[in-house]
Amino acid sequence: MSDGVNLFDNAHGNVQGSTGANVSVEKLNEGVLKMAEQKDIGGKKRLGIVPRFLLAPVAKRGIFEQFFATELIGGVSNSPNIVNTWFKAGGLTVIYDHNLDDSGTNGKKAWYLAADKGRTVKVYFLNGVQTPYLESRDGWTVDGTEWKVRIDAAAAVTDYRGLYRNAGEA
Numbered sequence: 001m002s003d004g005v006n007l008f009d010n011a012h013g014n015v016q017g018s019t020g021a022n023v024s025v026e027k028l029n030e031g032v033l034k035m036a037e038q039k040d041i042g043g044k045k046r047l048g049i050v051p052r053f054l055l056a057p058v059a060k061r062g063i064f065e066q067f068f069a070t071e072l073i074g075g076v077s078n079s080p081n082i083v084n085t086w087f088k089a090g091g092l093t094v095i096y097d098h099n100l101d102d103s104g105t106n107g108k109k110a111w112y113l114a115a116d117k118g119r120t121v122k123v124y125f126l127n128g129v130q131t132p133y134l135e136s137r138d139g140w141t142v143d144g145t146e147w148k149v150r151i152d153a154a155a156a157v158t159d160y161r162g163l164y165r166n167a168g169e170a
Helices: 025-036 058-069 087-091 098-102
Strands: 053-057 072-075 078-083 093-097 111-114 121-125 133-138 145-150 153-157 163-166
Touching (some): 025 111, 053 058, 058 087, 093 098
Antiparallel strands (some): 053 111, 072 078, 111 163
């Protein structure tokens, strides 16, 4: 980041300590609180950022799907059952990405919370052209027409305050 600190760092207040954990009411609430407590650049006013997306590795899909489909947490050994306030994702859009399966350390699979677009990552297009470039020619080595398609785009993090990382659990 421009401040010389890694994107996810305790200095930014957007990570869950040094040890991670699987999804739970407590860990999700912790992430939401850390995002809500982020302050403006002057460090005076809380921004109240609310996560909109939960990004998780495909390897943890079963755990996350089970968690969000469970209305009561507990069972026989935990009486009375605890209400899962995140039942049916609690307003979060859950996205599973296979790239996150390779991003962990020591077998841990990190998961993330992200705010609405505009508070996290911005996509930039070369010369502002947002449509693909198309080029064609009649085939000489193949019957038909050959096509070349490309789009010149790049993405960059705009603000760490709209992102949160939990290191996950093996």
